[in-house]
Amino acid sequence: MEKGSPFQATWSWRPFIACHLLALALLLLWLWAPSRAAMDLFDFSLFQALNAPLASNETWRGIWAVASTRPFDALVGVILLCLLIRGDWVFKAAQARAATFGFIATLILLVVVRVLYAKLARHLDWQHDSISTVAQGAVHLASYFPSWDNSLFEIKDQSARSFPGDHASVLLIWALFLTLFARNALQWLVIWGLALLFMLPRLVAGAHWGQDDYIGGVQMALLALAWSCFTPFAAWASNALVRLSDPLFRLLVKIPLLNKLSVIAA
Known part of the structure; x- marks a missing residue:
């Protein structure tokens, strides 16, 4: 780990393997007919409670x-x-820039995982319509705000390919990433409280089934986290981006107010 970096430039085999095994276990549980039926019943009940x-x-x-x-x-x-x-919250102020670049690198890996997973899901016919299109009596938000359709404020309440939940995967990778470095229960509570809160809109509107998130979204986040933070990738990518962007930040640090930000001042 270089000075100012929160990442270890080594392989962490146990958590790396654990992430893959958990992702595989979730997939097998989802593919097994009895547990899939239980998930469907749970998701219909959840949707009814949130949407009605x-x-x-x-x-x-x-x-x-x-x-x-x-x-x-x-x-x-x-x-x-x-x-x-934000410096001196989860990450020390001196680590804020490196941590931010490490997270950006992790997001890039998540995009790769998402593309590959979507291709696999389409090939194996794992895709399904949003729950709002199959649940009886579903409230379609878009029908109440027709003027928002085809505009900047278009409401996301249905899709023909809702699995896996890519919106949830971004929130989950953010939460998992910060959880790795969080130091107390209050930080964990804030991190996961926000992640779950911001996942709710798609579930309330019915754009996603619950399983799109707690199966597909979690799987993608686990795989991206494993290949980023439990391999040398995050450390390598973060250090490289810090070095490449150093001339830019040397200019930004001279700008009043901006130089108060930990990610700039670091």
């Missing part, structure tokens, strides 16, 4: 409609990024 109140509460419906749009996703991304780069 939308029919009778206009304010509640509006909140979740906004939360199911792309601009809200962007806001969530800003919140997660701010927590990631």
Whole structure:
């Protein structure tokens, strides 16, 4: 581990193997007919509990409609990024820049995993429609806000290919990544509380089944985490990006206010 880096440039075989075994176990559990049937029943019950109140509460419906749009996703991304780069919270101030670049490298790996997984799911016919399209009496948020359709505020409440949950995988990889370095229960509570809260809009609107997230999303996050943080990849990529971007940050550190950010000042 180089100075200022939170990553070890070595293979951590036990957690690396554990992530793969857990991902495989989740897949086998999902493919096994009896457990899959139990998941389907659970997901229908969960969807009913989350979605049904939308029919009778206009304010509640509006909140979740906004939360199911792309601009809200962007806001969530800003919140997660701010927590990631905040010095002396999870990461020491001197490690903020290296940690941020390490997370970016992890996200790149997640994209690779997502593309490969999607191809596999399509080839093996694992894909399915969103639960909102098959559940009886589902409240479709888009039908209440027709003017939002085909606009910046298009509501994400259905898809013909909802498995695996890529939206959840990003939130989960953020939570797992920070959990590796979190030092106390309060940090874990904040991290996982936010991750689960921001996963809810797609579940409330019915864009995803629960299993899209707790099976597919978790699998992808585990694999990306394993190949990033439990191999030399995160350390190598982070150190390389820190060195390449150093001239830029030497300029940014001269800008008032910006130089107060740990990721800049580091």
